Amino acid sequence: MRQLTLIFLALITTASATANAAQDLDALKADTRKQALPVLPRVVGMMQETVAAHGAMAAIPVCKEKAPLLLKEQADKTGWGMRRVSLKTRNAERGTPDSWEVRQLADFNIRAANGEKVETLETGEIVSESGMPVYRYIRAIPVGTVCLSCHGATESIEPALRTELGRSYPNDRATGYSLGQIRGALSVKRPL
Numbered sequence: 001m002r003q004l005t006l007i008f009l010a011l012i013t014t015a016s017a018t019a020n021a022a023q024d025l026d027a028l029k030a031d032t033r034k035q036a037l038p039v040l041p042r043v044v045g046m047m048q049e050t051v052a053a054h055g056a057m058a059a060i061p062v063c064k065e066k067a068p069l070l071l072k073e074q075a076d077k078t079g080w081g082m083r084r085v086s087l088k089t090r091n092a093e094r095g096t097p098d099s100w101e102v103r104q105l106a107d108f109n110i111r112a113a114n115g116e117k118v119e120t121l122e123t124g125e126i127v128s129e130s131g132m133p134v135y136r137y138i139r140a141i142p143v144g145t146v147c148l149s150c151h152g153a154t155e156s157i158e159p160a161l162r163t164e165l166g167r168s169y170p171n172d173r174a175t176g177y178s179l180g181q182i183r184g185a186l187s188v189k190r191p192l
């Protein structure tokens with residue numbers, strides 16, 4: 001009987017530790033979202049305004065400089081790592097995913113194929129890096145209408161723009177997208 005009580009107590013303790021860990025993860029995810037996600041609609045808004053006012057050619061710096069800058073500002077403020085990654089990069093130097101990110105991006109593609117909404121695809125997980133716990137969070141970046149002028153089917157890209165992109169990015173893989181697909185993801189690395 002005593003033994004049974006002990007087993008029972010051990011089970012309760014394990015269950016409540018699991019519940020606490022799940023709560024911690026939810027809190028971490030909520031806080032990470034709050035700090036990182038507002039950057040995404042800001043970039044889209046800036047992109048829409050710039051394309052409407054000055055044309056797509058003039059909007060190259062929004063994706064090339066503004067988006068990384070806004071992420072860097074937020075990264076400096078929080079002390080976390082923040083960047084954009086993709087399975088098909090335009091700028092491989094900046095946007096090549098590491099193995100954890102590759103796995104999550106592949107998983108996003110499967111989840112999207114199974115009907116999940118691309119706009120809300122995300123994953124958060126505590127992993128160990130060099131023996132230290134790190135919270136990693138990744139959120140899909142969907143292709144909107146304004147993105148197609150530079151990431152859509154090659155033949156649909158304005159010739160002058162196509163030439164310009166080809167000159168700057170000879171290994172560009174970030175074309176051929178259609179509306180609603182996953183362009184890439186925002187990836188956050190948060191030391192714990």
Ligand code: HEC
Pocket residue numbers: 043044047056057058059060063064065084085086088089090091092094095141142143144146147148149150151174183184185
């Ligand atoms: C005016 C052209 C243009 C438009 C429009 C555009 N992009 Fe880009 N995009 C670029 C360029 C140029 C790069 C490469 C940036 C660099 O050098 O780091 C890029 C890179 C990216 C990357 C980083 C990964 C990679 O492929 O290197 C993501 C993610 C991205 N774009 C998403 C979007 C989304 C989402 C939209 C629509 C809201 C969009 N882009 C609209 C030109 C554009």
